[in-house]
Amino acid sequence: MIKENGKGLLIVISGPSGTGKGTICKRLLDEISNIKLSISMTSRKPRGQEINGVDYYFVTKDEFENRINNNEFLEYAIVYSGQYYGTPKSKIEEDLNNGTSVILEIDIQGALKVKEIVKDAIFIFIMPPSMKILKERLMNRKTESEEKVMERFKTAYKELNEFKKYNYVVVNDILDEAVDKVKSIILSERCRVDRIEDIYLDTPEEEIHEELMEKNFNNSNVEI
Secondary structure, eight states: OEEEOOOOOEEEEEOSTTSOHHHHHHHHHHHSSSEEEOOOEESSOOOTTOOBTTTBEEOOHHHHHHHHHTTOEEEEEEOTTSOEEEEEHHHHHHHHHTTOEEEEEOOHHHHHHHHHHOTTOEEEEEEOSOHHHHHHHHHHHOSSOHHHHHHHHHHHHHHGGGGGGSSEEEEOSSHHHHHHHHHHHHHHHHTOGGGEEEEOOOSHHHHHHHHHHHHHHHHSOOOO
């Protein structure tokens, strides 16, 4: 009875390092139909078992800069390693136009750049339950030096002030609950009235019901 406009949703999920946004995104891919994770492009070389087109799109620095000049990115940045990372437009637009929703898991600066370009995207901020727990999560990774962890912690403290620029905030205290909340946001957004193109009768039963309603209305004695 309801015909949607058929376009997928662009869902931007970000938050400070250590909030668990990557884990949440992986769960969403398993639990929501017709949705995929955007693949970023980078100028760095693959590491370990990374696969081009699966983990990242790997290009040379010159090619990345040519793509910048051709306005092919929703957002991009140079990270501390001196390498480029960015979100290509073309594949996202193709997926959205085909009705597939796309998740962008990007940093806060990148998310705010996307917000300037894509007005109807959905922005979800993943918040830690406390700064103490965030620090513990960063320390428990055991993948970086204590100095680097403290640098990330200080950055996270500043980034938390950006949450008011998002549409939704989800606190990731208990993972299952956080995933359920993000799922509810996405499924609710799919039901928005402004995504409906038309309402139509598509079954014989509905057509018969409409005819009876019209007949009863025409035969009713209504005093004016």
